[in-house]
Amino acid sequence: MPEENASSAGVVPFSFELYPPRSTDRLPQLHETIRRLAEVAPRFISVTYGAGGSTGGRSLEVLRHIRATTAVEPLAHLTCVGNTYAGAAALIREFLDAGITSFLALRGDPPAGVDEDEPFLGDLESAAQLVQLIDRVQAERAPYTEASIPGLPGAARVEPRRHVQVAVAAFPNGHPRSRHSSEHLDALLAKQAAGATLAITQLFFHADVYLAFVDRARAAGVTIPILPGIMPITSRARLPRVLELTGESLPAELAVALDVEPTPEGQREVGIAHAARLARDVVAGGAPGVHLYAFNNHDTVLATLREAGILIPQKENAR
Ligand code: FAD
Numbered sequence: 534m535p536e537e538n539a540s541s542a543g544v545v546p547f548s549f550e551l552y553p554p555r556s557t558d559r560l561p562q563l564h565e566t567i568r569r570l571a572e573v574a575p576r577f578i579s580v581t582y583g584a585g586g587s588t589g590g591r592s593l594e595v596l597r598h599i600r601a602t603t604a605v606e607p608l609a610h611l612t613c614v615g616n617t618y619a620g621a622a623a624l625i626r627e628f629l630d631a632g633i634t635s636f637l638a639l640r641g642d643p644p645a646g647v648d649e650d651e652p653f654l655g656d657l658e659s660a661a662q663l664v665q666l667i668d669r670v671q672a673e674r675a676p677y678t679e680a681s682i683p684g685l686p687g688a689a690r691v692e693p694r695r696h697v698q699v700a701v702a703a704f705p706n707g708h709p710r711s712r713h714s715s716e717h718l719d720a721l722l723a724k725q726a727a728g729a730t731l732a733i734t735q736l737f738f739h740a741d742v743y744l745a746f747v748d749r750a751r752a753a754g755v756t757i758p759i760l761p762g763i764m765p766i767t768s769r770a771r772l773p774r775v776l777e778l779t780g781e782s783l784p785a786e787l788a789v790a791l792d793v794e795p796t797p798e799g800q801r802e803v804g805i806a807h808a809a810r811l812a813r814d815v816v817a818g819g820a821p822g823v824h825l826y827a828f829n830n831h832d833t834v835l836a837t838l839r840e841a842g843i844l845i846p847q848k849e850n851a852r
Pocket of ligand 1 (some may be wrong): 580582610639640642702710711717720735
């Protein structure tokens with residue numbers, strides 16, 4: 534996980550987010566995407582988790598695939614909304630047993646139509662409590678692992694168990710449900726105090742929004758790295774959902790550029806150019822790397838990194 538200012542270090546760390554496909558027929562396509570993303574050596578590939586367990590099993594399947602077929606760190610999103618303590622602890626154990634040691638601890642959103650006050654909310658009220666629970670579950674486990682040694686029956690190689698790393702979400706534009714303007718910063722401080730070592734942001738459209746948020750977070754006492762989440766917007770059709778998530782208004786120049794481009798290819802170019810500029814600007818402003826929302830497609834995020842100058846084509850294989 535990134536720890537330093539990327540632009541002064543010369544190499545800009547990057548990572549990707551994928552989601553588990555709704556149906557298994559899409560798995561071969563996703564496996565190809567994972568293969569192509571792994572070739573450029575990202576710091577980690579994260580896999581989203583459906584709140585309420587809707588895609589949970591498939592999420593673990595994708596993480597296992599990343600672990601088994603690539604050298605890239607798999608990072609598991611986990612949500613707690615709607616779950617009991619015992620259920621959440623069992624879930625964490627299942628992921629730890631599969632060898633997953635990096636998490637993004639999230640509260641998750643109740644499914645559409647479920648009121649925040651209904652019993653669905655479960656035992657854990659916030660992501661901070663999930664961060665603590667992950668720490669507690671890992672502490673229950675033996676501090677070492679044992680592996681048999683081929684040719685030496687009865688002998689075992691004992692190694693210290695890897696300590697889990699827990700990332701959390703941050704919201705440069707505030708959380709859409711925040712009850713006051715600094716509530717999301719208080720939540721981030723609580724997640725840091727609970728043991729989180731990295732924050733990954735919700736997507737945003739203006740570099741200044743991210744940079745000003747980092748300044749506010751630092752002034753409030755947040756010391757963990759805050760990794761900017763960037764999504765290339767490659768079609769007008771994706772915008773309504775994206776705007777709902779960010780709570781930000783779309784930059785006029787991007788809206789106009791997408792509108793005047795008649796072809797899907799033209800819109801894709803516009804989206805890549807915008808995301809690449811955003812990546813360059815946040816890195817120049819001190820971001821510790823970039824995290825790209827890949828939408829299970831490798832071409833767009835790789836093109837974005839190339840255009841941002843973060844991935845240099847002739848060096849791709851040497852990373
Ligand atoms: P918390 O840190 O617990 O809370 C964050 C903010 O939410 C608080 O500051 C507060 O403003 C508000 N809030 C918290 N509780 C309440 C409440 N009871 N009433 C009103 N407001 C409240 N969701 C998924 O389901 N699966 C995923 O894989 C996933 N991945 C994500 C990845 C990233 C990088 C980000 C930024 C978000 C992701 N989400 C995902 C969405 C996330 O679960 C929601 O935004 C959720 O509403 C808040 O989660 P949190 O972990 O930030 O919660």
